Amino acid sequence: MGHHWIDLARGFQLHGDRARSLQALQLARQVSPQQTRYHPHIRETVITLAEQDRRRSETLAGFARWANIKI
Numbered sequence: 001m002g003h004h005w006i007d008l009a010r011g012f013q014l015h016g017d018r019a020r021s022l023q024a025l026q027l028a029r030q031v032s033p034q035q036t037r038y039h040p041h042i043r044e045t046v047i048t049l050a051e052q053d054r055r056r057s058e059t060l061a062g063f064a065r066w067a068n069i070k071i
């Protein structure tokens with residue numbers, strides 16, 4: 001089930017819906033924390049969201065810290 005939310009997060013990010021992408025990332029984390037933390041698509045999605053986010057919202061920064069992703 002975690003993979004479903006990971007795919008949705010990536011799809012939302014690719015379509016420019018950053019809020020729904022981050023929401024899907026959080027749901028993936030709730031459903032399958034270990035898979036979410038280490039999945040390569042998560043890293044790509046979070047890094048891309050961070051690059052697009054000039055202000056770097058604390059919510060995204062917190063998720064990146066949790067996933068051990070440097071942004």
